[in-house]
Amino acid sequence: EAGVVQSPRYKIIEKKQPVAFWCNPISGHNTLYWYLQNLGQGPELLIRYENEEAVDDSQLPKDRFSAERLKGVDSTLKIQPAELGDSAVYLCASSLGGQGVYNEQFFGPGTRLTVL
Amino acid sequence: TQLLEQSPQFLSIQEGENLTVYCNSSSVFSSLQWYRQEPGEGPVLLVTVVTGGEVKKLKRLTFQFGDARKDSSLHITAAQPGDTGLYLCAGAPVDDYKLSFGAGTTVTVRA
Structure with missing residues (x-):
């Protein structure tokens, strides 16, 4: 069974340019998460989807970040315009869904973004 | 301020030695998970612990959840180069679903 797929794996852009990341979760997983991970730190949640609904986007910087999961399957995270401080690894994760005790999440390999 | 404090931040040991990593908080967690991340x-999820005092073993790795469900530890016996990586603990507080x-x-x- 395929895991969480992310693309691209690496992206280098100049500041003020737009960038988009794509994620395809594990088949059957209703919940999808986007995380940001800075070097030497743990992942920090940006947004969480239950099917196509964004149920928690409180940590998403909405002035420049946007996300969508139109059909409740794959998802896109966009930054426009990118800033130097956005350089990080963007991780996508998925889980079966709900707010159960276990909340076990499966992560993709991430997209490493470098903003010059 | 991090909800979960891990220590030590860095650990370098020789093959064959044992090591312990700690994860502490002042909050009570409904569950706690350990992940390993390679560069x-x-x-990658290693284990989930749910019950206070629970001990789980995964080959040479032993995970323990504190009795009060506020802390956890990961012990590796006879470490091997393949154990190299970033070990992350993650938890969902009892009053919040968020990991x-x-x-x-x-x-x-x-080696």
Whole structure:
């Protein structure tokens, strides 16, 4: 069974340019998460989807970040315009869904973004 | 301020030695998970502990959940170079579904 797929794996852009990341979760997983991970730190949640609904986007910087999961399957995270401080690894994760005790999440390999 | 504090931040040991990584909080968690992350990859779930005092073993790895469900430890016996990686603990507080991650412990096992 395929895991969480992310693309691209690496992206280098100049500041003020737009960038988009794509994620395809594990088949059957209703919940999808986007995380940001800075070097030497743990992942920090940006947004969480239950099917196509964004149920928690409180940590998403909405002035420049946007996300969508139109059909409740794959998802896109966009930054426009990118800033130097956005350089990080963007991780996508998925889980079966709900707010159960276990909340076990499966992560993709991430997209490493470098903003010059 | 991190909800989960991990220690030590870095750990470098020789192959064959034992090591312990700690994850502490003042909050009570409904469950706590341990992940290992290798460079250029996403975190991979190792174990989930749910019951206070629970001990789980995964080959040479032993995970313990504190009696009060506020802390956890990961012990590796006879470490091997393949154990090298960033070890992350993550927990969902009892009053919040959201999974919070610690900053991680970078473990290096030298051959």
